[in-house]
Amino acid sequence: MILGKCPFCGGNVLSQKITARGQKINLYHCEHAIKERDVNDDYVFSATSMCRFQVYSNALLRWNKRSLSELEMKTLLQEGQIVVRLHGKKGTREYFKYVVADPEYGVSILWDSEVA
Template sequence: MILGECPYCKGVVSSKNITAQGKKIKLYSCENAKKEYDESEQYVFTTDSSCRFRVYSNAFLRWNKRSFSEREMKKLLQDGQTVVRLHGRKGTGEYFKYVITDEEYGVSVLWEEEVEDKDTF
């Protein structure tokens, strides 16, 4: 499924289902961010990759958010940011934070910024 335009190379960002560490997740990646296994069994970018934009749907698992949805990714690509709902360590207490694209990690949480209008979430 096509989600939008890559913020770095203007390529097409699409969604595909993959299995990582035995769990089914979605991978949102730019068409120009190609990876393959090399001879040492490392998963590396190919020589013809011209972009590195890739985001796994479980990117926020450490903050008890099970999945970063296709809808959230579309909004991120369209607006340059989106709001996500995260949870405390024990699953109690929720808080909302802005997420932006990050060239190195795919996405980054803006911890210093407070989300004023949670109704748009």
């Protein structure tokens, strides 16, 4: 399924269901971000890959955000940022932060910006 245009190269961003470490998640990736297996049986970007934009739906799990939905990814691609609800380690503290596309990590949290 096509979600929108890549913020870095203009290619289509696709949604793909995958299983990683026994967990079913979505992978949102640019059509120009091509991966292949290397000699160690790991997936790496190929030499012909023109873009590296990819986001795993559980990328914000560290801050107790279980998943980035397809709707959130569409909004991120259209508007350039989204607001997400994050939680502290114990799950008691709740706070809202902006998330933007990042060429190296896929998405980044803007920790210094306050959500109004």
